[in-house]
Amino acid sequence: MSPLPSSKIVNLEIFRLPPRWLFVRVETEGGLVGWGESSLEGHTEAVEGASAALRETFVGWDGDRIQDIWQHAYRSRFYRGGPVLMSALSGLDIALWDIKGKKLGVPVWQLLGGKVRDRVKVYGWIGGDTPQAVLEGAAKRKEQGFTAVKMNGTGAVDWIDSPNVLTDTVARVRDVRSLGLDVGVDFHGRLHKGMAKQLAKLLQPLNPMFIEEPLLPTQPEEIADLAQMVATPIALGERLYTRHDFRPYLERRAIDIAQPDVSHCGGISELHRIASLTEIYDVALAPHCPLGPIALAACMQVDVAAPNFVIQEMSWQIHYNQGADLFTYVVDSAVFAVKDGYVEALSGPGLGIEINEALVRDTAAQYVQDKAWRNEVWTGVDGSLREW
Template identity: 65%
Template sequence: MKIARIEVFQVPPRWLFVRVETDDGLVGWGEGSLEGHAEAVEGAFESLKDRFIGTDPFRIEDVWQTAYRLGFYRGGPVLMSALSGLDQALWDIKGKALGVPVWQMLGGMVRDKVECYAWIGGDRPDEVAEAARARKAQSFRAVKMNATAELGWLSSPRDLDGVVERAMAVKDQGLDVGLDFHGRVHKPMARQLAALLEPLRPLFIEEPLLSENIEGLRQLAGQTSIPIALGERLYSRWDFKPFLEGGIVDIIQPDLSHAGGISEVKRIAAMAEAYDVALAPHCPLGPIAFAACLAVAVSTPNFVIEEMSLGIHYNTGGYDLLTYMRDPSIFAVKDGFVAAPTGPGLGVDINEELVRDLARTPHRWRNPAWRLPDGTLAEW
């Protein structure tokens, strides 16, 4: 069996799907979505096509090492997202060829189902409460929300009260909540906000500071009992290494479409386990990325919870991870959990006709510019 074709598709709302076909007609799907930079990832696939068409799709680790090391310029969001999409597709092919789910090839189940959380929005406590009730009606037990919508690098301490009120509105609905800081605020502001949130016992605070501020994160980690989560902007085990060694993070959030795919995230998770750090993959993406996350979650001991973009998420125009699936029922949420997929490979049947149709007009999605009342650009 040889790789005969590698195709990429930019599909709405902002995703990049990867289709790999073998010379005997077997097809695997991956997702190399890098929000706002789909064209760059598509360009990176030109060298991957040159190198891997005609090679053995079963040699997943050799493909990974070759793609990572022989490009000379290693890592980074663009190259690693392209490699992620290819890696997922090869695991999908191998599982289909052998007639087993990907999680079976990763060592088998350590759990039968995967707990998931979904995003909620809202600027006022009543809006947040309504959004939380809607997620509860979808059977979620946990949600994630923006903690810093109105906050700048250094805001008035009075602005922090609104964050606490919105978080309380979620807790009042009987749901657990994680709060995403987006790395938006100055360290003293993050410290104050964490202290105010501690009595609410949130699941985690996400990116309380930007990942490049390792020293600030180390200081903050020693000042709060709330679990610190980060990692969506880290792309390899080498990126995660200083955070684990420094005791900075409690929950890592690698994105399987950015951080080297299934192969690398399994390695990152194993490394994290040695530091008593949990895994909660980042995934505001489509069905292939989510299926890859489920495969890792089902087979990884230190996994805790999975992000799921069910319904509108970050202005997606009504598209979500169910849009491109022929059988959306495999991602049904029951009591907060999604059952492990049982089909071969990643276990999802992608509507290829719809993918090809919508990809005729590339989405050209760009990150929205978030600005504070004074016009200052804020982290997204």
């Protein structure tokens, strides 16, 4: 038996790509290549800087020591956590798992204990502000094979606004439900308590699959109060980083569904640990992923191995995907085929996807000159800032 190739890290490269993604490529002395994703929408330049610091630290390290590298990246430089540092670490961590799987010739889920399910339930996104656009979007997702979708609850809402701004939301959710689709409603942290509790109550009779970020993730106590008020499952977690950020939500019984984002929470390592942590609070796992194919593949590795996993977000034709879509940089998109609401467990080694490296390099070389993606900034009629 020939010796396994060396995992000593010799290079870490980052690629800024449309629509709003940051891919990470790690190469080892033995010629192994792993891909990660550090996309942090709206803060691309900051993550690029943090990734450069990781490169300076970890080139020369043994990439097999995923846990050791994670601990050093997280703990050795005094300041820790938060979206920027954790997104940079997430990309590196995902790439190292990809390398280890490829080196051993197994999918990452084998290294996490093996499968507890054979396929992963997924949901798509529907955008659109008019009832007609929403209905068309929902019909399209159904055609694509989805049985569940997510939609935004509202546009910009004032701290206390006219209750009329909530009426349209109820009508749109009812329309989508009438097509036989399950619906998650993302409040997006746009509403404050006085409005959020009204909307949560109005939606309850329509049986949404969940309501997401009913308040900003700075409000665990107030979200816990909401959880007491409505029967609808409460989902949250895309803006939480590491297990530590989830802790108050779990201890206060504030959420029913944890939505860590593998590109922000600390990669496959931390997503897997969060899954296990939330399980003991009887909280389900539904990883957030409006991002690219590497993030999706990384989520799916954990999804098939986590007992409390319920549903996976998938960004296929999401409205943010301008200039490139979920499958653009993937050699074989058939691995993500949606059938009857499910995607089969990825079976290839590592992350189970092949990245079109030539396209990534060409595209990044042109795109890096452009301004990085930014979300819109919303203001009310009075000129004051609204949550986006």
